[in-house]
Amino acid sequence: MRKKIFLVLLIASVLPFIGVTTVLHFVTVEQQQDLAQKRLSMVISGVVSSYDRTAAGILAQVRTLASNDELTRTLLLTDEIGFIDQPALIKSTVNYMNLLNLDYLIVTGPHGKVLAQGHEPIMFGFSIAEEPIINEALLGQQVHSLGIREIEGKPKMMMMAVAPVWFKDRVIGVVAGGVIIDEAYLEDLKGLAGAELILVRDDVIEASTIPGKAEEIKLKIKGGDIYTTELRDIPYNFCLFPLVDFTDEKIANLLIGVSTYDLKTAFNKVSLIFILFAGGGFILAFVLAWGFAHKISKPITMLAGVASRMATGDFEVDVKTNRSDEIGQLIASFNSMAADLKEYHQKLIDSERMTAFTQMAQKVAHEIKNPLTPIQVSIQDLRRSYNNNDKDFPEILKKSCNTVLEEVSTLLKIVREFSEFARFPKPQFDREDLNELVDSLATLYSADKQANRLVIHLSDRKLSVDVDRDQIKRAVHNVLKNALEATGQTGKVELATYEENSFAVIQITDNGPGFSPQAKKNLFSPYFTTKPKGSGLGLVIAKKIITEHNGTIHIDDNANGGTVVKIKLRIAG
Template sequence: MFQRLSTKLIAAVLAAVVVPFLGFAWFMDTQMAEKLSRKVVEQSLLGLVKELGGELDRLLAGSRQDVGLWAADRWCVWALQPDERVMAPEHESAGSSSVGGFLRVGDRNGELGGAAGTAVGEGASELVYLPEWNAETLHAVASGEQISLGGSAKPHATEQFDRYVEFKGIYDYLLLVRRDGTLATCNARDAQGRVLPLPLLELLFARDWSSEPWFQQALEGHDAVTDQHRPSWLAPLEPGSELASGYDIGFAAPVRSDVDPEQVVGVLYALVNWSHVQEIVRFENVAQYFRGLVGEGEYPSAYGWIWSLDTANHDARIVAHKRPELYGKKIAGDEIRLPQLVQDVYAADLALHTPYTFQDQRRSAAFQHCGGAAGLPWVVGVGIDDSDIYAQSNRLRSLLVNSTLIVLLLVVLWTLVIARRTVRPILELKEHTARVARGDLDARAPVRTRDEVGELAEAFNRMTGELKTSREKLIRAEKDAAWREMARQVAHDIKNPLTPIRLSLDLLDRARVERPAEYPAVLDRTLAMMRRQVEHLREIATDFYEFTGGRKPRLETLDARALLAGVLELHHAVAIEQRVEVELAGDAALVGDRHKLERVLSNLVSNALFAMRDGGRLAVAIRDDGARAWIELRDTGSGLTAEARAHLFEPYFTTKSEGTGLGLAIAKRTLEELGGGIELVDRPAGEPRGTLARLWLPRG
């Protein structure tokens, strides 16, 4: 049954559809789903945690820098100095304005109303007491009351703090604390511009801050940072309020004296609202990053978190999460129970978590340490359900199965029709092939269709017709190949003198621009060289003409040193361009054809310079051993590859991106024609690199 072509065709088509599908399904399941999809998501997780970690580091570094800059502001230093409570009249003009810490009251009878102070005795109305800067005064000023405070720096510092808080938008409180732990002043308004409640201000001014760890550390001259916490002096959160906004992180910086920078006169403490940290790992932001994994209308399961490491107990607690009720929970504790994740974060700074199960979902996650520059042992992480990772590949697998079943059925039916139409003309073609095998070159197969079988019949007919003229075409092809070889040889010979001409023109142009004083000499040398090369080109054309008629070499006795000096001069510009040091040593007389030898030597020098495009040394040595004249060209280039050594003198073989590969073949033939020879030695004398070209010719 399987001997018939139609049966084999059906089986082949079925195999061509089923086998690739099974292989592709396996690939989708094991490679794309398990490897490609997972790898893409894992790299996305790593990239996202690096991005989130960078944002957190920038937030912390920016806040720390803000507090340091504000602490260095002169108004902070002045606001820590004691205020004058009594005013002298000579420092003020009439009215209620103030300068230098004193207030002059226009009414000399001792009447002073409002909060400005109280007159001191009868007849001493010009000396008044100023109100103390406390919670009530700060609240009154912030509420718009007109209070004269003399030259106190505290109102200005408070105004500056309010501007900082409103401009930055992330700070809850800026507290300026004296060395004795009492509050000098603070911001009077929140980030929305609302005046802080008076009870809160009274609590801040009444509190003794000296026992706070951040205060003690800042008094020693060091910056301090407090991790996520709920300030103990704040009232409990109201039911229904956002939990994250009730937490803060603190930054403390020492305020140094403007007279003695080594003396710490106070501490500036800033509290950043935790909601701005939580916003960085907000569920919607993280989930949107993986939106392409799930279908339309679905939402990814990915979310981020921040842990604070508890190195003493080799654990970590949650400080940011999409569920704020988990704040403070231990990762290895009874409620979370994921100790393997804690082991991961203590083992690496940036890595993937060991796959884990949380709330009955298999999950993958990545983490990165951050906050180190601010002294906070934080770890930011991002996790996603494995079901989301494989969602796209599962949908694609289902689509492939359904589509393939439909296509498979259509293919079987269509293959049956095609098989019947295909077999019939093939049998006819078989009969005509037998006629050709018997020598009947006039056999022609009928062409009934325009499909592949019809094209095959036409090809068969063309083949039988072309067999009669094949020998003639073969002879013509051999002649064309011979002419092409000669044309390539001429092109190769012409290219060698053109290259130094072009480079010399570049060098001449550069000399004209950079060294005007040397330009005439360079011009003369370049023109002389160009004349020689033009003459060389003319001789090449003449040689080609003579080559077609079998021109023989014109032998003469030559000075080998002068011959090589002329060739090296042609490549002088290239050597300078490539920073190649050229040396010429020795002398000898030899017998040869000047122009043929110039072409051979020029080709060898060109090859050596090509091998030293990044600089090197070309040493040319000439010697006479009494029987022959020897020329050796030794370079420090890359040497010969194994492939090049095997095909050195074969026509058309080259390792360059350009050229015909005839150079060494022509050189070998020319030298043998002159009674000499050539050999190339890779890494001569055990040297680590370089090539030695050794030529020998009859001595003169």
């Protein structure tokens, strides 16, 4: 026994360590990826913001130049009289380009003809009106975009902006400026955002902030999602950011990446700590398991012996202990289980008694009396009202007829059901208001109410329950009838309804003689009765009905003498 417990404890101790270590490993990997992704997201945000600020700055510079009075006068003279001081305009354009720190600057006339260039001063006189971005400016629009321009015979990718030069309500020229996107620009962007950047156009690396030649950077472009790769044996997380022009046509891709080397190194150290922790935990588990094995084996052996007694049907067991640890809790749980089994065993006996009663239930006389009594009471009330010329006779007649018809229907139903294999009718559930149901039953006891022998207190709240109306009335009638008979002509019975912990409660209290301890044990036994002419079936049928409604019925002593009967039914959803 001790060895088995030791092995169980050892395994139970080691498995959590293994499980925790495994989970921590995967959590660590996930956290590493999550941190890398968060770092990349922050970097992407910084790069995009810097890129947008650069574009907005170029547009602002070009817009300012387009509103320059000297330039406006020059273009106005050119447009109106055809005169242009070409060398002066070229010189001004070159000066403006250097002053604004631009790599590209062009001034055109109202029809898109180049009048001066800052980056190639000797080139002018040709038209660029067909270029979409220049055409937008000629139409009066201010635009910034990404484009490809030839400078000194080589195509250069640049961030550019255009702005129209206005005179009154017409465009008299266009100013276009830009900044080349090369390694110098990417290095500046890297300094601001802290990211490695690779500019790719047509699957060719145009510029990069990663050391080494472009052909040495073995990089596979994988779409727009975040992905991991290695460049020069250093792990990176990259994200592809498309660079588009003002028409949203993609010109190139900017790969934004961050190195995860430091994260990988740090998490490898953490993983090593986890492994050492798991090894130490295994040794500790071995020592503790060996020490606890003996302490645990003794009470478990005792519990095994008690369980053997319970297997033979002896439920009168109670394991004594003064321990408050887990074993003590186990023993307390065992005692609770034993008590539950004892209660279940008693319920099983009660169920067998109820089954026996069902087999003997061909004697339906008791149940037949229940409908006949209301019929008799209703006819007596009707006759008394007629003899007394009661002014409410029509209403009493209507209620009496309804009661008689209802109870006759109930009588026919009982006879039919009991004649079939001596079975009690199965409940037919409908949504009912328990207050209204009890009130309708109380009309059968109008004489007792008038004599103040029966007092009714109905709940102010509606108590909706799913019940078989006839059967619940029959169960309450059985209990109420017993209470009235027990108290005699001078006694008092109180019938009340209320809500208690999601249950609708029917409480019947009387001040009669009550029951002896021996009688209480047999109240729900078939044919047991304390009355000379009683059948011994009333309470049994009531309990069967309430049980089939998933309710409970309890009988207790009244503190002031007599008996209290509580019927509980679950309130409908």
